[in-house]
Amino acid sequence: MAASILRRCWGSLLAQRCRTGDVPVLHNGQTWRRAQAPGSIASGRRAGNSPAGERGVAPWVAVVGLEIHAQISSNSKLFSGSQVQFAAPPNSLVSFFDASLPGTLPALNRRCVEAAVMTGLALNCRINKKSLFDRKHYFYADLPAGYQITQQRLPVAVNGSLSYSLCVGGKKNQMVTRTVRIKQIQLEQDSGKSLHDDTRSQTLIDLNRAGVGLMEVVMEPDMSSGEEAAAAVRELQLILQTLGSSQAIMAEGQLRVDANVSVHHPGEAYGVRTEVKNINSARFLARAIDYEIQRQIKELENGQTVMNETRAFDYKLGCTIPMRDKEGKQDYRFMPEPNLPPLILYDTKSLPANMNHQQVVNIDWIRERLPDLPSVKRVKLVEQYGILPEHSFALLNEDGLMEFFQNVVRQTQMNPKKVIGWILNDMLCYLKQHNLTVKESPVSSLLLADLLNLLERGAISSSAAKQVFEELWKGEGKTPLQIVKEKKLELIQDQQEFEQICQAVMEGHQEEVMEIKKGNRKVLNKLIGLVQRTTRGRADPVLVKQILEKRLSQ
Numbered sequence: 001m002a003a004s005i006l007r008r009c010w011g012s013l014l015a016q017r018c019r020t021g022d023v024p025v026l027h028n029g030q031t032w033r034r035a036q037a038p039g040s041i042a043s044g045r046r047a048g049n050s051p052a053g054e055r056g057v058a059p060w061v062a063v064v065g066l067e068i069h070a071q072i073s074s075n076s077k078l079f080s081g082s083q084v085q086f087a088a089p090p091n092s093l094v095s096f097f098d099a100s101l102p103g104t105l106p107a108l109n110r111r112c113v114e115a116a117v118m119t120g121l122a123l124n125c126r127i128n129k130k131s132l133f134d135r136k137h138y139f140y141a142d143l144p145a146g147y148q149i150t151q152q153r154l155p156v157a158v159n160g161s162l163s164y165s166l167c168v169g170g171k172k173n174q175m176v177t178r179t180v181r182i183k184q185i186q187l188e189q190d191s192g193k194s195l196h197d198d199t200r201s202q203t204l205i206d207l208n209r210a211g212v213g214l215m216e217v218v219m220e221p222d223m224s225s226g227e228e229a230a231a232a233v234r235e236l237q238l239i240l241q242t243l244g245s246s247q248a249i250m251a252e253g254q255l256r257v258d259a260n261v262s263v264h265h266p267g268e269a270y271g272v273r274t275e276v277k278n279i280n281s282a283r284f285l286a287r288a289i290d291y292e293i294q295r296q297i298k299e300l301e302n303g304q305t306v307m308n309e310t311r312a313f314d315y316k317l318g319c320t321i322p323m324r325d326k327e328g329k330q331d332y333r334f335m336p337e338p339n340l341p342p343l344i345l346y347d348t349k350s351l352p353a354n355m356n357h358q359q360v361v362n363i364d365w366i367r368e369r370l371p372d373l374p375s376v377k378r379v380k381l382v383e384q385y386g387i388l389p390e391h392s393f394a395l396l397n398e399d400g401l402m403e404f405f406q407n408v409v410r411q412t413q414m415n416p417k418k419v420i421g422w423i424l425n426d427m428l429c430y431l432k433q434h435n436l437t438v439k440e441s442p443v444s445s446l447l448l449a450d451l452l453n454l455l456e457r458g459a460i461s462s463s464a465a466k467q468v469f470e471e472l473w474k475g476e477g478k479t480p481l482q483i484v485k486e487k488k489l490e491l492i493q494d495q496q497e498f499e500q501i502c503q504a505v506m507e508g509h510q511e512e513v514m515e516i517k518k519g520n521r522k523v524l525n526k527l528i529g530l531v532q533r534t535t536r537g538r539a540d541p542v543l544v545k546q547i548l549e550k551r552l553s554q
């Protein structure tokens with residue numbers, strides 16, 4: 001992640017502001033000042049009251065940009081043949097090149113290039129047919145060569161965009177779509193890992209990760225809250241997983257996010273930004289950014305200054321903590337990588353006739369084989385099954401849940417709109433309670449479909465179906481029908497028995513009966529629930545309501 005890239009990001013944001021009516025003026029050589037066009041409306045939020053607020057200054061506006069490192073899904077590393085494997089024994093997957101032994105040379109991994117091109121196309125980027133590799137020099141124990149091979153000057157993909165959706169409104173029931181610009185996608189090496197042993201006061205180095213291929217996705221500072229940033233990262237994660245270019249498992253460090261945050265008043269100089277490093281959870285990302293926004297506002301309103309520094313997020317304390325300051329500009333001494341020629345890509349028009357197709361990367365060939373992206377899948381789900389847009393987001397956000405839903409729909413007569421309720425309100429709830437993935441669920445799509453078929457045919461009530469689902473979750477190998485028979489959960493078919501049960505409930509709850517006769521119809525639901533409890537869920541709620549209403553009117 002290069003500091004100059006972020007400077008260009010902030011500059012391009014200001015250029016966009018200029019096009020939309022704000023006039024940017026360079027201020028103090030480091031930050032920008034802009035004059036707001038007449039009639040424009042500043043958005044943002046303010047924490048607390050301040051003297052500035054009393055003078056009529058507009059609310060604070062937060063500016064958030066992201067740098068995301070995605071580990072490429074490949075069997076071997078970016079420039080060596082070493083295997084890539086999570087949680088392998090320390091230093092067991094290290095080649096001579098990874099250890100930076102003299103005389104070793106890099107050999108570019110074709111799979112990593114294809115993954116970067118695929119990701120760039122999915123993010124609406126322009127793919128550079130010629131890109132270059134550079135050396136970024138810095139000294140750290142887990143970087144044996146003393147430099148990282150990256151793409152500073154001319155990356156593989158530039159000028160893209162990512163659309164993402166999030167819930168807004170007081171009840172979070174309204175979906176809005178927003179877009180963040182992608183500055184560039186570049187290929188680079190990962191570093192090794194430092195393992196700090198506080199007991200022995202020493203640091204150990206594991207080079208298994210050294211040289212693993214990364215895609216760095218640099219997002220322009222187009223966001224203004226932790227919620228927006230988290231939504232953008234989740235969408236990117238889904239896209240990478242759909243493409244197969246990265247597994248993007250944040251818990252395993254395959255997707256790491258650096259957030260750059262600043263605050264300012266509209267029309268005033270952009271604030272000093274801080275960088276929050278290496279966040280490996282979308283939820284923690286939102287918390288870290290929102291905390292940092294409020295921290296900076298509090299600092300400024302107390303008359304203090306925001307330091308240009310790198311910070312880390314402590315998820316236990318729920319706050320960011322300083323790591324190191326960035327006041328002194330670090331000179332990475334970028335230089336062209338002398339051991340790698342320019343990376344040349346082709347499309348169908350530019351591909352030479354006598355060129356071996358197995359030896360080149362064809363951009364058009366990759367474009368033709370792109371799978372349906374999450375946004376397309378959501379539209380198809382809504383159109384095909386008639387579900388709500390927010391339900392389509394929930395199905396795609398959980399790995400394997402969309403396929404589970406589709407399998408259930410194929411095997412049941414129940415309306416998909418009813419099936420989605422069972423999937424999201426029951427199935428997903430149980431999965432999260434037991435910290436399981438869809439693949440680990442003890443209730444298969446076939447078992448759930450059989451249960452819903454019983455419910456749809458009127459063989460059991462909805463409350464009885466809930467009981468059957470609980471039994472299925474135990475994973476004892478029983479079918480829904482077996483459980484219904486064992487627990488005697490079939491609907492009561494005897495009309496006379498129904499009448500007697502309803503009459504008994506009414507006689508035992510005269511106060512509720514009087515309330516209903518006075519016009520309080522809401523109390524009727526309580527009587528229905530009491531009948532259901534008496535029958536252990538074996539009563540049809542519709543029939544119960546009809547009988548109760550008939551007897552109450554007498």
